[in-house]
Amino acid sequence: MLKIRTRYGDGTPLELSERELMADLENGTADAAECGNVPALSKEELQHLFDIFSAPYSFVSVEPGNEVVLSYDAGTLKIRRVGVNVDRIQALQIYEKLLGADSMELCHIDYSFKPIKSIVTMEQPILEQALLTTHIPLFYGAMPNLGLYSQPDGPFPNPAELLPLGKIDEAQAAYEAAAEEAVKDMLYTSEKMVTSGADGINLDTVGGAGDADFFAALIAARKLKERYPDICIELGMAGEFILGMHSELEFDGVRLAGLYPHDQVKLAQQAGVTIFGPVVNTNTSESCPWNLARAVTFVKACCNEARIPVHVNMGMGVGAVTVNDHPPIDMVSRASKAMVEICRLDGL
């Protein structure tokens, strides 16, 4: 009986029989269909995933003609994370010339809009110099990171302390106040970077602190687009559905709590976002085939709703990529191929 080598979501190697592989694919897509109320993958699409996983190669790629572009988040800090201690402009050049990046993002190691606000005049000259020496489009990016606005790090009462005490109204008020300040910080930094010539602004890990975090990013995107109609805004999510920490926040009359990617993209479009980056979280207890079938189901539904380009997040723990600092190429390449060929993606 043929044994197919694959992995669990945490990267642990695993062997599956053909029957087990197909069962995992069917269960993964069924899980996504049930959670998100979206169509499951067809038999042909599941067979395509089966063929991808059963291919006896360490690395797989797309057929010619199906190539897509790549956008990156936090590249100039990630290169330092692996101990390559280069200046950020050199990091951008490394990504462009040696790693084949189609676009890149300049960012600060303290990757949130709140701390960047006070040092933005030190960030601007770096971006301006980088734009003179690189050829690819450059974003400036950071996270809304609403958690930084709660005490003790920020000015507002901490909802995580208020909620267990049953102080719901006070927690909601704290989230709303934090969102208002976060919008101001995102606008302040983004406007400076646009003035310095940024080709785009990346709002990263949106929704990481729940629905108020998503709300702040949507408001900031809308205001930024009103001020700069031609600016590119990329909005990359933190998780596959919006955690209802506030639970009653709405954007254009739509409640944010509980939204999956196919509904998130609609609001992003309405807010003026140019490129949307959905996330599907990897389940470390399930196999990569299960995770990929599930992720492709969600992202396909998202792409079906999208009028704007969709660049799915494919990194550690998202997009069916394993939860490892250095995800194994056998799974990354399979996940990438599947995403591009089934979902009609515009990029990764």
Added chain:
Amino acid sequence: MQMTRGMKIKQAKKYVADKLGISISDLTDPVIMTEVRDDLQIGVMTPLPGCAKGIEAKFKIADLLDIDIACVRRFRDMIAK
């Protein structure tokens, strides 16, 4: 083209290929694109003496693709002062 005009990937590839005067399949051929990039001076992997680099290449890219690139506009404004 995704960033400047919000184009989806197929539309973006066709637009760029048409502007460069090549086929869509040529866009991902590294040998062909090296020649194209050298001929059009839009930036190459190995920057030889005299070839357009950085902002120089971006001026050409903006012109060829008929797009507004912010740093190109900013450069023009700065040197016009």
